[in-house]
Amino acid sequence: MATLQATARRGHRRLVRHTLDLKLSPYAYIAPFFLLFCAFGVFPLIFTAWVSLHEWTLTSDVHTFVGADNFTTLLGDGYFWNATFNTFSIGIISTVPQLVLAIWLAHLLNRPLRAQTFFRITLLVPNVTSVVAVVVIFSQLFGRDYGLINWMLSWFGIDGVAWAEGTATSHVAISAMIMWRWTGYNALIFLAAMQAVPKELYEAATLDGASNLTQLRKITIPMIRPTIVFVVTVSTIGAMQILAEPLLFGAGSGAGGITSGGPDHQFQTLALYVYDLGFNKFDFGYASAASWVMFLFVVLAAGVNYLLTRRMGGAFK
């Protein structure tokens, strides 16, 4: 009798343990991600908002509450608006041709070809290269006196372009670095989406005598629209945060201060400006305000592009 009770108790305990295992273990398994995300993702985000309402520097332990002062100062800050302009300028010059090129490249790769793997691997080599390496290499290529690019331009009678010194030229040089690093990667993402498009659609179109370009416009692009929207959104977010390229370009080209983005701030982006405020001037309060406004711009730009690409894709139908 006693043993029977013990067995029943043991069975009951096992059942409880089993139920607990089923109910609780999923939470335990996802806990590492959410704990780290809260500690190093959410907390900093909220704390930035708090800091932005204060006069908060590394040099002083007193943090005076100043309300929206940092934000109103920002509105009259010429360097801030200059950085905003540069960010949008570099963002547009680098992203628009890059995405068009990526779609076209994916289209070329999306047919039976020899050496597919070879082409795909070479396409991704730039993306594997670190951004530091990219900027060091391109700063050399874009050198004024002995750079390879100016040497090639001299064949056409164009002499001594000082890439880092002008606004437009420095934006082109920086955009070239970004394009080099990301075009192949985006092409592969487009290619993945294109391979999911049913082949019968192309066969039917070919029978109807539709040209290659027409097929790209009328079949491929509408069919991969979700991927285009995704890539455009991600690229926009990336473009709004450009930092390493202008930071290192300013260092490598010898064009003045490192965090100022050139002597006239001609290629200082928003992210670089925030970096300058935070880790050069140690003005954390003002830097936090600037990074929140920057976040607002990111969301705005990504949102507008999201709506635009959804529209545009629809127009092809």
Add this chain to the structure above:
Amino acid sequence: MRRRLTYLTLLAVAFFSVFPLYYSVVVASRHNSALAEVPPPLLPGGNFFANVARVFDTVPFAMALLNSFLVAGSIAVAVMFFSTLAGFAFAKLSFRGKNILLLVTVATMMVPAQLGIIPLYMLMVKIEWTGSMYALVVPALVNAFGVFFMTQYLSRALPTELLEAGRVDGATTWRLFWHVVLPTARPAAAVLGMLTFMSAWNDYFWPLVVLTPENPTVQVALSTLASGYVNDYVLGLSGTAVGTLPLILVFIVLGKQIIGGIMQGAVKG
């Protein structure tokens, strides 16, 4: 004819993709005077190892390489493990709030990392992790992309019947994870590990902020070379070559799998 044009275009793109790296090796293997030559040299010279030795003399590059290996390696292993764990829960276990938590996970992939850099740095100052590798490793132990990637993979690759059979045999969830899920997850986890290793190796902004030039990772050491020796391009490019080539070699050997992984993640994303 059009076929030939396609091949020509793709070959040209392949050339442009590889040429800047090749050219950096050309410059890195020459003497500084070669930079003033017109036309610029297009073939490697014999000075590579002397220049590389100069890199090791100028910055603590051996330590930087070791740091980068340790940081990227431990991050890659941790991301593989924790992402598989969370991916298993999201793909195959049922629990309250699952959908909303998965949605939150995916949404976090969109938040710009730089917004939190200033308070994250202040936090690191507070817990005295600045200058230490903890500051790089701990926040990166698991990420939303990894969780999402493994969720996608396991929901397709892991047969639910296999899990049910295990349950009937009385296995706990943990035993199932260890004996059924991990072996199934291996191919995708390997790809995730390689992608994570590469991005951790190439990470620049956060290490630059939180580390000191005396105890750098490869990228921080390279940026010291690039900004401290403005006119010494050869030194900068030699360092770049040493810091980049290991990764490029790995990529060329395992490139096929890595590309497969990226494209797989892309379709679902």
